[in-house]
Amino acid sequence: MDNHERKSSSSTSTTGSLADLGSLASLLPHEAMLMAIGGGAAVRPEGVPGRVPVEREQALFGELHLLAPIGYFLLDGDSTTILQTNLVGADQIGIDRLAPDRHRFRSFVAPRFLGDFDAWLARVRSSSKPLRCQLQLTARRGDQGIPVTLIGHAGSQYLSLTVEPAEGRLTLVEQSEERFRRIVQTASEGIWELDTSARTTFVNPRMADMLGYRIEEMLEQPLVHFMDTEGRSILERNIARRQQGMAQRREFKFIRKDGAELWVHLASNPIFDARGNYRGALALASDITEHKESADLAWHQANFDSLTGLPNRNMFHDRLRHEMRKARRDGAFLALLFIDLDQFKQINDSFGHDQGDALLVEATRRIGDCMRASDTLARIGGDEFVAILPGLAHVQDAERVAEDVIGVLNRPFDLSGQQGHISGSVGIALYPSDAADAEELLRHADQAMYAAKNGGRNRYSYFTPDMQAQAQQRMRLAADLRRAVARQEFELYYQPIINLQSGVIERAEALLRWHHPERGLLNPGEFIAGAESSGVLQEIGDWAFRSAADQVQAWQKELGRPFSISINQSPGQLRTDNQRWQGHVTGLALPPRSIVIDVPEDLLNEPNGEALAQLRRLRAMGLQVALDDYGTGHAALSQLKKSEIDYLKIDRSFVSGLTGDDGDLALCEAIIVLAHKLGLEVVAEGVESEAQLGLLREAGCDYAQGYVYARPAPASELLALARAGAVPALTADGGVGRNGVSAA
Numbered sequence: 141m142d143n144h145e146r147k148s149s150s151s152t153s154t155t156g157s158l159a160d161l162g163s164l165a166s167l168l169p170h171e172a173m174l175m176a177i178g179g180g181a182a183v184r185p186e187g188v189p190g191r192v193p194v195e196r197e198q199a200l201f202g203e204l205h206l207l208a209p210i211g212y213f214l215l216d217g218d219s220t221t222i223l224q225t226n227l228v229g230a231d232q233i234g235i236d237r238l239a240p241d242r243h244r245f246r247s248f249v250a251p252r253f254l255g256d257f258d259a260w261l262a263r264v265r266s267s268s269k270p271l272r273c274q275l276q277l278t279a280r281r282g283d284q285g286i287p288v289t290l291i292g293h294a295g296s297q298y299l300s301l302t303v304e305p306a307e308g309r310l311t312l313v314e315q316s317e318e319r320f321r322r323i324v325q326t327a328s329e330g331i332w333e334l335d336t337s338a339r340t341t342f343v344n345p346r347m348a349d350m351l352g353y354r355i356e357e358m359l360e361q362p363l364v365h366f367m368d369t370e371g372r373s374i375l376e377r378n379i380a381r382r383q384q385g386m387a388q389r390r391e392f393k394f395i396r397k398d399g400a401e402l403w404v405h406l407a408s409n410p411i412f413d414a415r416g417n418y419r420g421a422l423a424l425a426s427d428i429t430e431h432k433e434s435a436d437l438a439w440h441q442a443n444f445d446s447l448t449g450l451p452n453r454n455m456f457h458d459r460l461r462h463e464m465r466k467a468r469r470d471g472a473f474l475a476l477l478f479i480d481l482d483q484f485k486q487i488n489d490s491f492g493h494d495q496g497d498a499l500l501v502e503a504t505r506r507i508g509d510c511m512r513a514s515d516t517l518a519r520i521g522g523d524e525f526v527a528i529l530p531g532l533a534h535v536q537d538a539e540r541v542a543e544d545v546i547g548v549l550n551r552p553f554d555l556s557g558q559q560g561h562i563s564g565s566v567g568i569a570l571y572p573s574d575a576a577d578a579e580e581l582l583r584h585a586d587q588a589m590y591a592a593k594n595g596g597r598n599r600y601s602y603f604t605p606d607m608q609a610q611a612q613q614r615m616r617l618a619a620d621l622r623r624a625v626a627r628q629e630f631e632l633y634y635q636p637i638i639n640l641q642s643g644v645i646e647r648a649e650a651l652l653r654w655h656h657p658e659r660g661l662l663n664p665g666e667f668i669a670g671a672e673s674s675g676v677l678q679e680i681g682d683w684a685f686r687s688a689a690d691q692v693q694a695w696q697k698e699l700g701r702p703f704s705i706s707i708n709q710s711p712g713q714l715r716t717d718n719q720r721w722q723g724h725v726t727g728l729a730l731p732p733r734s735i736v737i738d739v740p741e742d743l744l745n746e747p748n749g750e751a752l753a754q755l756r757r758l759r760a761m762g763l764q765v766a767l768d769d770y771g772t773g774h775a776a777l778s779q780l781k782k783s784e785i786d787y788l789k790i791d792r793s794f795v796s797g798l799t800g801d802d803g804d805l806a807l808c809e810a811i812i813v814l815a816h817k818l819g820l821e822v823v824a825e826g827v828e829s830e831a832q833l834g835l836l837r838e839a840g841c842d843y844a845q846g847y848v849y850a851r852p853a854p855a856s857e858l859l860a861l862a863r864a865g866a867v868p869a870l871t872a873d874g875g876v877g878r879n880g881v882s883a884a
């Protein structure tokens with residue numbers, strides 16, 4: 141056994157070059173060859189530290205015996221009945237390998253050598269070592285004997301025998317090689333051999349044919365040459381695994397020479413040399429393109445709606461569960477929109493089913509346009525669609541999508557030259573607040589959609605009453621704001637800003653007020669967020685800017701001296717394109733520095749700097765910039781230096797603590813010194829007492845505004861104050877009336 145194993149295993153360790161099937165193929169009988177390349181046998185030489193388990197190793201040796209180019213026999217120790225033999229052995233004596241036990245080995249010994257054989261056998265039986273003997277075997281009675289060398293080794297019951305032709309060994313190898321060449325050339329499977337860099341060293345005609353190349357065109361080409369990008373990345377991982385000695389079986393997509401896809405099932409095996417070094421891989425490829433295409437088609441049919449191409453209910457459920465898992469993991473929330481077309485039946489009835497279909501397709505396109513790439517839109521019934529909106533920052537984002545969907549469905553549909561009109565009802569349910577699982581979430585979104593239908597259709601509805609109430613409030617506010625713009629219900633109030641050295645009003649801050657028909661006069665805090673979420677803010681912002689600019693020009697004329705105005709801008713307002721203001725300022729022939737844009741401190745920290753870029757553009761137009769509520773945000777000092785700022789406005793919270801808190805005084809002094817060093821002027825906000833004024837003046841503050849001088853008031857009142865010249869401070873409690881400014 142030892143001899144066999146050593147011979148077999150070393151002779152079957154392939155060298156990696158199969159360009160002419162010279163090494164592996166020439167050594168392996170066809171049956172075993174197919175087992176090796178198709179069956180995942182990594183042919184690893186003896187002595188290589190094993191990843192191959194013991195049972196597998198035994199199986200491998202079994203295969204090696206089977207493949208060995210010498211005869212191998214296992215005999216009954218007494219009778220010499222043949223219990224097992226390999227392919228070459230069966231060939232040598234002309235028996236059926238699978239039914240060897242009908243024969244005794246002794247009957248194949250040429251008669252004139254029987255004496256030698258028996259004597260040698262007796263010695264083998266009593267020896268612990270393998271023993272040799274030269275004699276001749278005859279396959280059939282009357283055949284000429286073939287000279288062979290027998291090597292026999294006795295075990296406890298059995299006797300193992302190798303039969304090596306004394307001459308003609310080469311012929312056997314050649315026969316074996318020829319047999320393989322035939323198999324490989326005519327195989328209906330593709331055979332592909334690669335070297336260590338995954339370059340093609342051999343392909344059989346079938347493999348070349350599958351890919352539409354000639355064999356010569358494929359040789360030397362790397363495997364990736366026949367793949368697309370996706371395949372390449374899978375392959376790179378695979379090659380790494382193969383180098384670790386792992387057999388691989390998987391489906392691969394190749395690209396044929398004519399550009400068509402070729403799907404193959406590839407069973408690939410690493411090849412190692414006698415020292416255990418990786419030398420490449422041998423792969424067996426079966427064309428599964430047809431099967432794949434029909435499987436893909438079946439999968440597509442099972443998961444997608446054939447009319448619209450959208451995911452169907454099946455796929456929708458998968459995606460919803462996936463997105464819900466993700467939301468749970470990320471601690472995020474998602475919204476599910478249930479969209480049902482209103483009175484769609486009438487379209488079918490009036491225009492016919494085909495036109496109904498056309499409308500569904502167009503509705504799909506329009507609804508899809510309202511979604512982000514990360515959203516999923518699915519059709520789960522006749523005129524029922526659902527949209528999964530993951531990763532939302534605000535509930536209002538879902539609401540906005542619902543509004544957009546309703547909006548696009550309201551537009552007329554062209555149905556072969558005629559106009560069709562429909563609308564949509566949308567139900568919104570949120571995860572995790574409205575449901576624990578996917579089924580419940582869908583049910584709740586469906587119920588919300590019915591609430592929208594019952595509410596009169598062409599609208600959206602939330603699942604929970606609270607959310608619904610809040611949404612209705614937001615909707616009311618948005619509608620009110622739109623109406624307010626049209627009806628000019630906004631007014632700018634002005635609070636004077638006084639030069640602390642001269643006591644003269646040099647500037648004023650414009651503050652937006654809304655004369656709400658029912659709720660009275662509203663401050664910005666009560667409606668700006670609503671204006672931003674309902675998209676009215678830009679319109680209001682534009683109006684405020686123009687009004688303030690008009691106003692300051694009028695005052696400059698009236699007063700006959702420079703006067704400037706501060707206008708508050710939120711980052712949201714600044715992000716919109718404000719280049720159009722330039723035309724207005726130029727049209728007024730107003731010195732641009734008469735307008736100061738007040739921006740919150742945190743704007744300087746915006747990561748993408750979009751609003752900051754807009755701010756720079758405004759400054760380039762000649763407008764000035766003030767950093768509002770300074771000290772409450774997180775602007776780094778370095779940002780202050782870099783940013784193009786003209787004024788710092790000290791937040792009222794520091795000013796109010798000035799008289800009682802040494803820390804606040806120190807802070808105000810520090811801000812003033814810092815600002816002056818950076819070439820900025822300082823405005824103190826919310827000054828309410830003469831004591832605060834005194835300290836600010838002493839600290840070198842440039843400007844002040846606050847109740848100590850005047851509350852925000854309509855434009856006419858500010859003009860009266862400005863005309864009066866130096867403004868005296870009011871009483872310490874900030875009482876009003878001395879200078880005629882009424883509380884606003």
Ligand SMILES: Nc1nc2c(ncn2[C@@H]2O[C@H](COP(=O)(O)OP(=O)(O)OP(=O)(O)O)[C@@H](O)[C@H]2O)c(=O)[nH]1
Binds near residue numbers: 447500
């Ligand atoms: N053209 C067309 N019609 C379909 C398809 N699938 C379902 N329908 C029709 O769509 C209509 C759906 O009607 P419903 O949702 O019950 O009612 P509706 O007319 O939309 O009225 P409301 O939903 O109550 O506003 C039915 O008339 C179905 O026959 C389809 O694939 N193509």
